[in-house]
Amino acid sequence: MHETNLVDVKNRLWDGCLNVRVVCSSSESEEIEYLFAGLRNSYIPLYIQSIVKYFSNFIPELGDGLPVWLEYAGVPLKWHLPIGVLYDFLHIPSLIDHDYKLANEWVLVLKYSRVYPSEIIPFYYQSDTQEPDYMRSLKEVVVNQLKQSCFVMNGNSKKIMNLSEENSNDLWTSIVKHNLRVYTGINKKIVPTLNKIQRLPIKILIPGTGIMIQAPIYPKDFVTLKDMLSEHLPKPIKSNYKTYIQGVELNTEIPLIDVWELFKHLDNFLYIIIIIT
């Protein structure tokens, strides 16, 4: 691909959105809904405050800082994964044999209770007003994921630890504000040049199994995405699968390193969804 095309693809991936419909029913009122365009390359905690604020107009208990979370088909969403990964992992399998019109929106249910379900990381930090501090919890997770991927790429996490305070703050702000230019500028200091990468930060998710593979993947060992998958997928999976990354079904004959470079998420992990057919 030409350089300009690659920049265009990168921009489109960065700005990729999902139409999300959040529904919630209170005891007396009918079902209420809230619509938003959720960035695939972003996280639920960045939206949850607005969602809770809206629904608390109808369901007053929600204003009391009660634990809330989103569910899809009875499954609590792990908010520490990017929104696009959650959609691809949980929803795409149900679309495979169906009309893709179903893909126009993703219907989630807002749940609230006294305690968080065991699947998700509780929002323990509180703001001054005793409300859950969603942003602080998210920052802790994302920064640690960035450190983890930094370690995988470089063999240590010095590059991210040595960022200036200003750079660290700007990196976080660029993630929150979704500013690709600022993000890329600082992330360059963490990601080594492609020929110096020790291992590639990759997570492979297989819907329906709860399996999340993160093997040590040395770029020199594999040429194509397919080579890597045939080595690391569990044995019963041969060639009977479809590969989705960032919502796109990919031809697996393309070079692994290019796929990683182009399709990695903002925590520098490449999330691959394997759908068995």
Next chain:
Amino acid sequence: MSSLIQSEPDDSSTSTSAASSMVSSQDKVIEETGAEEKIPLSTSIYMDKVNRPIEIEPEEKISIRFQSIGSTPKITPNNFKITRKQNVSTLIKFMVKRLRLRQQSIYLYIQNSFQPTPDENLGELYDNFKTNNELIIGYCHSIAFG
């Protein structure tokens, strides 16, 4: 208080909870949690169709070593065997019990560097980040590496 941990649905059910993790000092094994991943109905129907069980060497064990950070109390013994299929959340529950923490307030670190998320698989963390055939887990009452 810590945030990188998973809540326990019911704190009172210690007898059934995996976190009860009795460690027998003879074989030094951490008891397992049998947490099943919830999957959407639509996906489970599609998986039935696939009808091929997928398992990753579930019974194989790895070694882990706990290292306290700062003023956090040391534990003895500090090295354990655990099956590959277990997740980080098992270790968090274990440490909360072992250190008799009232709040779930423990931070776990790998390579004195990053906190893994509770759903990460120990077998794979071992493959990626082991030192001399042990996965070293630093633990601290407070945030140790910001």
